[in-house]
Amino acid sequence: MPVTITVNTLNGVSPFDLYLCDNPISVCIYIDTITSVPYQFDVPQILEYLGDYNLKVIDDNGCEAITNLVTP
Numbered sequence: 001m002p003v004t005i006t007v008n009t010l011n012g013v014s015p016f017d018l019y020l021c022d023n024p025i026s027v028c029i030y031i032d033t034i035t036s037v038p039y040q041f042d043v044p045q046i047l048e049y050l051g052d053y054n055l056k057v058i059d060d061n062g063c064e065a066i067t068n069l070v071t072p
Contacts, residue, residue, distance in 0.1 A: 003043040003071055005055070010037055012059030019056040020047060023068060028056060 010016055014035045020043060021028040029044050047053065052070040059065075 003048060004040055005043060005053070005069065007034075007037050007039045007055070007057075010034075010057060010059075011065070012057070012063050013061050015060055017058045019058075020044065021054040021056055021066075022047060022050055023052050023054050025054050025056070025066070028054075 005020070007018070015033050016035070017033050018031040018039075018041075019028040020031055020041075027047075029047065031041050031044075032039075043053065052068060055067045055069055057065045057067075
């Protein structure tokens with residue numbers, strides 16, 4: 001069953017590039033470039049088996065933010 005992640009808030013300058021990474025970060029998969037939230041996406045199949053993820057967001061200025069996500 002797919003795991004869905006919802007992004008509700010972002011800080012920085014739009015547009016934002018979203019990547020989903022394993023923990024610790026060794027593999028990152030590009031998800032999408034977005035301009036507004038909320039935004040939902042399914043975890044790529046190659047990462048579905050993980051219990052937690054890192055969401056990497058890069059804004060238009062190149063600023064990078066990483067948030068650890070733990071699935072219930």
